[in-house]
Amino acid sequence: MSKPAPRLRVLLVEDEESFIDALTIGLDREGFDVTVCADGQAAIDTFAPDRFDIVLLDLMLPRVSGLDVCRTIRNLSDVPIIVVSAKGEEVDTVLMLEIGADDYVTKPYRLRELVARMRAVLRRRERAAATKSSAVDVLEVGPVRLELDTRRCFVRGEEVKLRKKEFALLGQLLTNVGRVMTREVLIDRVWGSDYVGDTKTLDVHIKRLRSVVEVKPKDPKYISTVRGVGYRFEKADV
Numbered sequence: 476m477s478k479p480a481p482r483l484r485v486l487l488v489e490d491e492e493s494f495i496d497a498l499t500i501g502l503d504r505e506g507f508d509v510t511v512c513a514d515g516q517a518a519i520d521t522f523a524p525d526r527f528d529i530v531l532l533d534l535m536l537p538r539v540s541g542l543d544v545c546r547t548i549r550n551l552s553d554v555p556i557i558v559v560s561a562k563g564e565e566v567d568t569v570l571m572l573e574i575g576a577d578d579y580v581t582k583p584y585r586l587r588e589l590v591a592r593m594r595a596v597l598r599r600r601e602r603a604a605a606t607k608s609s610a611v612d613v614l615e616v617g618p619v620r621l622e623l624d625t626r627r628c629f630v631r632g633e634e635v636k637l638r639k640k641e642f643a644l645l646g647q648l649l650t651n652v653g654r655v656m657t658r659e660v661l662i663d664r665v666w667g668s669d670y671v672g673d674t675k676t677l678d679v680h681i682k683r684l685r686s687v688v689e690v691k692p693k694d695p696k697y698i699s700t701v702r703g704v705g706y707r708f709e710k711a712d713v
């Protein structure tokens with residue numbers, strides 16, 4: 476049995492009672508915990524980073540406008556913000572996106588559409604966060620140290636100059652250390668899926684990498700050939 480997904484916390488900034496009622500009930504049913512603020516100042520007072528997973532923000536609000544609320548929240552946090560505007564309202568979508576809204580919907584909307592937009596924005600955020608945290612600047616395996624941001628390569632402490640494709644190929648092997656990389660995948664990732672050149676190119680690059688990485692290139696300890704399949708960068712010093 477899988478655990479139920481955690482409920483997400485929504486800050487609903489909306490001054491029209493009919494919308495407040497419908498959304499509170501509808502979003503609750505969709506798995507959101509709803510906190511309502513009926514004017515812009517209340518929203519600014521209520522909002523705190525990490526307190527909400529997403530903000531639904533009406534544009535026309537008493538006291539402080541939706542645009543100013545959006546700006547204020549964005550200065551504090553990168554929480555997803557979906558702006559909601561009334562039909563016929565002149566909406567400067569470019570300005571809205573500029574001040575940090577992630578998406579906007581126009582009233583009247585269907586709850587289903589709104590929830591789909593909310594989930595899409597949340598997914599985008601999650602993906603962005605995952606990419607950020609998995610971004611590696613340095614790959615270090617055995618004698619090799621590859622600095623991805625500066626594109627420098629060191630072998631046993633000595634810097635070696637690699638060409639662009641050699642660097643990319645070594646990066647692929649090190650990222651997947653201990654795993655067999657098929658020739659197709661390596662060619663695809665280093666030269667692109669539309670590569671039509673000679674597949675010998677890969678072997679030439681491997682040969683060059685071995686001459687750099689290996690103590691005895693003819694008897695490689697790190698970059699192994701997996702016959703009929705591809706190549707593998709070995710895990711431990713062997």
Ligand code: CA
Nearest residue numbers: 490533535536
């Ligand atoms: Ca309003």
